[in-house]
Amino acid sequence: MSTTNIVLCGVGGQGTVLATKLMASAAMDKGLDLRTAETIGMAQRGGSVSSYIRLGECGSPVIDHRTADLIIGFEPAEAVRIIYYLKKGGTVITSDRAIMPVTAALQGSNYDGAKMIEILKDLEGQYISKLFTVDTKKAIHDLGSSKVLNMVLLGAAARGGFLGPVTIDDIKAAIIKNVKPQFHELNFKALEYVEL
Amino acid sequence: MHKEFLMGNEAIGRAAAAAGVNVVAGYPGTPSTEVLETIAKENDGSIYVEWSVNEKCALEVAAGASYSGARTLVTMKQVGLNVASDPLMSLEYVGVEGGMVVLVADDPGPISSQTEQDTRTFAQYSKVPCFDPSDAKEAYDMLFEAFELSEKYKTPVFFRPTTRVCHAYQSMEVRDYAEFVERRPEGFIKDSSRWVIFPKLSYINHAKIEERNDALGLEFSSYARNKVFEGTTRKGIVSQGISFAIVKDIIDEKTEDKPALLKITTPFPFPEKLACDFLGKVDEVLVVEELDPYIERQLLLVCGKYGLKVNIKGKLTGDVRRSGENTANLVNEYISKFMGWEHASSNEIETPGLPVRPPVLCAGCPHRASFYAVKAAMKGKETIFAGDIGCYTLGNAQPLDMVDTCLCMGAGLGIAQGVGRVKPDTKCFAFVGDSTFFASAITGVVNAVYNQADMTLIVLDNSTTAMTGHQPHPGTGKTMMGEFTDKIDIESILRGIGVRTVVKQNPFEFKKSVEVVKKVADEPGMKAIIFEAPCAVLFKPETPYVVDAGKCVDCRKCIREIGCPGVIIREGKVCIDETLCNGCGFCSQICPCDAILRS
Numbered sequence: 181m182s183t184t185n186i187v188l189c190g191v192g193g194q195g196t197v198l199a200t201k202l203m204a205s206a207a208m209d210k211g212l213d214l215r216t217a218e219t220i221g222m223a224q225r226g227g228s229v230s231s232y233i234r235l236g237e238c239g240s241p242v243i244d245h246r247t248a249d250l251i252i253g254f255e256p257a258e259a260v261r262i263i264y265y266l267k268k269g270g271t272v273i274t275s276d277r278a279i280m281p282v283t284a285a286l287q288g289s290n291y292d293g294a295k296m297i298e299i300l301k302d303l304e305g306q307y308i309s310k311l312f313t314v315d316t317k318k319a320i321h322d323l324g325s326s327k328v329l330n331m332v333l334l335g336a337a338a339r340g341g342f343l344g345p346v347t348i349d350d351i352k353a354a355i356i357k358n359v360k361p362q363f364h365e366l367n368f369k370a371l372e373y374v375e376l
Numbered sequence: 377m378h379k380e381f382l383m384g385n386e387a388i389g390r391a392a393a394a395a396g397v398n399v400v401a402g403y404p405g406t407p408s409t410e411v412l413e414t415i416a417k418e419n420d421g422s423i424y425v426e427w428s429v430n431e432k433c434a435l436e437v438a439a440g441a442s443y444s445g446a447r448t449l450v451t452m453k454q455v456g457l458n459v460a461s462d463p464l465m466s467l468e469y470v471g472v473e474g475g476m477v478v479l480v481a482d483d484p485g486p487i488s489s490q491t492e493q494d495t496r497t498f499a500q501y502s503k504v505p506c507f508d509p510s511d512a513k514e515a516y517d518m519l520f521e522a523f524e525l526s527e528k529y530k531t532p533v534f535f536r537p538t539t540r541v542c543h544a545y546q547s548m549e550v551r552d553y554a555e556f557v558e559r560r561p562e563g564f565i566k567d568s569s570r571w572v573i574f575p576k577l578s579y580i581n582h583a584k585i586e587e588r589n590d591a592l593g594l595e596f597s598s599y600a601r602n603k604v605f606e607g608t609t610r611k612g613i614v615s616q617g618i619s620f621a622i623v624k625d626i627i628d629e630k631t632e633d634k635p636a637l638l639k640i641t642t643p644f645p646f647p648e649k650l651a652c653d654f655l656g657k658v659d660e661v662l663v664v665e666e667l668d669p670y671i672e673r674q675l676l677l678v679c680g681k682y683g684l685k686v687n688i689k690g691k692l693t694g695d696v697r698r699s700g701e702n703t704a705n706l707v708n709e710y711i712s713k714f715m716g717w718e719h720a721s722s723n724e725i726e727t728p729g730l731p732v733r734p735p736v737l738c739a740g741c742p743h744r745a746s747f748y749a750v751k752a753a754m755k756g757k758e759t760i761f762a763g764d765i766g767c768y769t770l771g772n773a774q775p776l777d778m779v780d781t782c783l784c785m786g787a788g789l790g791i792a793q794g795v796g797r798v799k800p801d802t803k804c805f806a807f808v809g810d811s812t813f814f815a816s817a818i819t820g821v822v823n824a825v826y827n828q829a830d831m832t833l834i835v836l837d838n839s840t841t842a843m844t845g846h847q848p849h850p851g852t853g854k855t856m857m858g859e860f861t862d863k864i865d866i867e868s869i870l871r872g873i874g875v876r877t878v879v880k881q882n883p884f885e886f887k888k889s890v891e892v893v894k895k896v897a898d899e900p901g902m903k904a905i906i907f908e909a910p911c912a913v914l915f916k917p918e919t920p921y922v923v924d925a926g927k928c929v930d931c932r933k934c935i936r937e938i939g940c941p942g943v944i945i946r947e948g949k950v951c952i953d954e955t956l957c958n959g960c961g962f963c964s965q966i967c968p969c970d971a972i973l974r975s
Contacts, residue, residue: 191733208381208547215511217544219487226941227735239511239628240621241544244704246720260727280944281733285935286774291731299727307725326955 183236184344185243186337187265190254191279192219192229195330199252200231203334203343205358206350207235217241226281228258235344250342252333255279256296256313263300269309271342272300273333277316312336312376319373328370331355335371348372377549384512384541388479389414390550391519393423396557398446398474400425401434403815404844405453406488407542408481412451413847416856425856427847430785430815431456435463435478442472442532443571445561447523451479454493455784459816461502467532468504469581470573474561475526477519478504479535481542484666484701488539490765490784492699494667495536499644503585505592506534506644509541510620513548518601518641529588534644538666540618540701593645602647604654607636611715612658614638614651614671619664622707635662635715646674648681655679655686662714663690666702689714737770739942740917740958742883742909743836747771747778748938748966749889749907750805750834753897759803760795762788764817766809767843768836775939778807785812789820793829803897804831811841811849813866818873824902825874832897833875833904835866838911846914870904877903884909886965918959919974923951927971934963934972 186203188196200216207214215238218231232243248266253259253274266272278293297313304311314333320326338348348371355367382390389411392400400423402412416425424441428434431452438448452460457480464478480498483489499506507522509515515537526533569577596602605627613635615623620639627634638654640647655661655678663672669691676688689695696702696710712719737744747768750761763769763779764786772779781791788806796804808817813835824831841847848854853863870878877899881892889907896903920942928950934943935950942956943963952963952972964972 192735204381204545208379213547214381215544215546217540226733226738228733239625240618240704241511241546242540242618242622242704244708247704257731261730263727264725280946281731282736282939282941283732283734283774285943285945286939291729295729303725 183234183238185248186233186235186250186252186343187230187243187248187262188233188252188254189228189230189258189262191258192226194254195327196229196231196254199330199334200233202351202354202358203233203346206346206354209353210345210350212345213237215241228261230258230262235346250337252337254329254333256293256300257291260296260299263303266308268307271310271312271340272308273312273336273340273342274300274314275316275329275333276313312340312374314374323366323370323373325366328366331367331370332373336374336376338371339374340376377555378552379547380550381545381547382512382516382550383410383543383545384515384537385410385543386414387512387516387546387548387550388519388535388537390418391516392449392477393418394551394556395520395523396447396559397423397449398559398561399423399438399441399448400451401428401437401448402451403428403431403434403456404841404847405456405481406844407483407539408451408453408456408479409844409847410542411479412856415449427849427856429850431460432463435460435467438476439463439467439472440564441561442474442476444473444564446474447559448474448476449479450476452481453489454480454482454495455490456480457495457498459785461498464504464532465502466573468502468585469578470571471530471581472526472532473530474559475523476532477522477526477535478532479537482536482538482667484538487701492667494670495534496643496670497668499534503589504532504534504644505529505589506536506642508616508641508643509535509537510617510639510641511541512544512546514601514641515541516548516550529592531588538617589645593648596642596645596647597649599642599647601639601641602650603639604650605637605639607634608632609635610657610659612636612638612654612661613664613711613714614640614654614661614675615664616640616643616671617666619666619702619707622702622704623664623711626708626711633715633717635711640671643670643674648674648678651675651678652682652684655684658686660687661689662695662710663688664696664702664707664710665690669698734773735770736773736939736941737767738912738958739940739956740912740960741767742838742907742912743768743771744776744938744940745883745886745889745909745960745962746834746836746907747776747807749883749886750893751776751778753890753893754803757803758799758801759805760792762792762795762804762806764788764806764808764812766812768807768809771807773939775936786816786820789817789824789833792831793824793827796830800830805834805897806831807834807836809842810835810837810839810851810866811847814850814864818869821870821873821875821902829902830900831902833870833902835904835906837866837906837908840911840914842911842913846911866906875902875904878906879904880906880908882909883907884960884962886962912958912960917957920954920957920959921952921961921964921972922975923949924971924973925949927969929969929971931968933968934966937966938963
């Protein structure tokens with residue numbers, strides 16, 4: 181029984197749900213069995229959110245600690261928060277841009293995104309086998325939109341071969357099927373943005 | 377049949393349509409909401425679908441339709457069942473004609489609920505048979521069986537998925553449209569000896585229900601979804617729902633030293649014979665279930681009744697946590713300990729300095745402006761701010777801190793009155809949303825007017841049921857059949873009840889809002905302010921605001937006072953996150969230096 185376990189994490193409203201849907205649509209069209217689970221409800225309002233994707237035969241949609249092959253972080257602290265889901269030798273692809281919670285601004289404390297990346301870097305080699313960080317500020321500037329960060333990250337994962345049998349072309353096909361035509365070009369550009 | 381990738385709730389909705397459901401009624405509530413929405417979305421017009429005003433109305437509408445021979449589905453979350461429990465308790469004694477499935481989604485965690493109540497326990501109390509699916513695909517298949525059983529025994533039945541079944545997606549085989557069941561109900565046939573509940577009828581039917589449930593327990597012992605998976609040891613695990621799926625994944629990895637496994641999908645009436653046979657083959661059992669130790673108690677009962685010497689472990693013995701969700705990691709830990717397997721500790725990585733991210737009101741949310749206006753107007757006064765259930769419960773967070781109490785839907789009105797009875801000089805406020813107003817606050821207003829309470833009702837009218845994903849309600853003028861209808865006007869209701877002062881106000885006009893609150897709150901008796909402004913999520917954001925660094929004196933009043941996620945500190949300076957700002961401009965009215973401007 182070979183299953184590919186992927187966890188997507190971020191802050192409510194960042195597009196983790198759409199990324200999960202596209203990934204699922206791509207896998208379905210390939211004839212793969214899969215299960216996904218995601219946060220819905222109160223936590224969507226600016227809280228920490230995560231989605232699980234399990235490709236291949238399995239019974240439960242939720243995954244155990246130390247079993248994820250890949251973590252895709254839409255926000256660096258959120259990637260750190262769920263790092264214990266990663267299996268030894270797993271891959272982490274994360275945005276480097278910190279999103280400040282209201283609480284951080286209130287306490288006058290600037291929580292440090294760079295420090296979160298440092299934590300991940302320290303784990304590279306011994307726990308994380310490959311770590312990729314995406315310069316999100318630059319990506320948003322180059323692509324001219326903040327709405328396609330999810331595609332930048334998903335594209336990086338696909339091109340690195342970390343989505344099991346799902347390829348970048350499968351995801352493009354899923355975009356054509358699920359996203360309005362006027363956004364296709366922007367999404368394709370985002371998918372191809374990161375060179376791994 | 378064809379393959380689709382569906383959310384558990386979509387699967388249940390699809391199954392209901394395919395099973396020929398005629399009438400569907402419900403009230404939104406996470407994690408149940410998408411069931412009814414799926415049916416409404418794919419409805420060809422042959423199914424009657426409504427968001428009812430509350431769960432009690434939904435159940436009664438469905439009961440009437442079931443009396444008339446229709447297949448019906450009622451949807452709600454677990455706390456909604458408390459509202460619907462009055463008609464349901466009696467309905468079990470009366471029975472139905474057309475199949476009636478009462479879908480109640482339980483929420484272990486709880487992730488988005490007030491309680492961790494267990495509908496299986498409610499099933500036992502109300503004597504209503506209960507189905508408990510373990511994943512989305514099983515939920516799809518099981519719903520057909522639930523309708524058939526309901527019709528066969530003329531009883532409503534519970535269908536209780538939990539959050540992880542409702543909101544998980546899975547690829548599955550579903551019926552083609554041509555395979556849908558078509559049902560044409562006959563209509564209501566008068567028979568007062570059947571449909572009118574009197575003590576004598578209750579006495580007769582009570583005996584019949586108990587007999588039927590004994591028979592059902594036996595029938596469920598051979599129900600194919602209650603299943604035994606053989607092991608290689610004298611140890612056994614009994615499980616249900618999502619916990620079963622997790623347990624099965626773990627056990628399937630083993631080839632030896634494997635426990636036997638029993639899956640229970642019909643907790644009530646409990647399949648006693650099946651459990652008894654299973655217990656006969658093991659010395660020790662671990663029960664892995666969420667919420668109440670329901671199965672565990674049933675097994676203890678079976679052991680006592682049949683004199684079995686089996687050691688039953690679970691929540692009652694401290695081997696499984698008594699509250700919260702069964703995560704994959706926890707289940708692994710429980711089983712490993714029970715079986716004596718090795719299980720690595722999970723806390724080997726230290727992750728310091730993580731930001732706390734409680735859910736907050738959205739940028740541009742009108743509730744923030746309403747709360748802040750009341751707060752500013754009541755500064756220095758002795759007050760009680762009784763909150764309610766909805767997005768606006770989030771008004772409790774710092775820096776607003778405007779929710780002193782929250783109990784259940786509509787309770788804020790009564791609580792504000794009660795606090796005032798103890799200390800009459802307190803300025804008593806109750807906050808309620810528009811959907812909640814219709815669902816359960818109106819009786820509280822009648823009570824306040826009749827009993828001459830001194831309080832102010834604040835209706836936060838954002839023209840939608842926002843928290844559960846923007847469902848229409850009586851004040852929106854739209855129905856789930858896609859029809860437009862007269863909007864029911866909250867102001868007219870309040871005036872009709874006898875509230876003399878009712879003021880409508882746009883909360884984004886900050887200064888005027890404060891004046892209105894001051895004036896209205898000083899009047900004696902029951903009075904109301906309706907803060908009207910649409911939910912921020914429903915509209916395209918306007919041009920975002922920016923901070924003029926030259927004018928900003930870094931007093932941070934905007935951050936300290938209103939807590940909008942769009943106002944942040946970047947590199948030590950206050951600025952506005954242009955990706956979050958919704959352009960409401962409320963912060964610009966709070967800034968003492970006029971440093972926040974439209975960009």
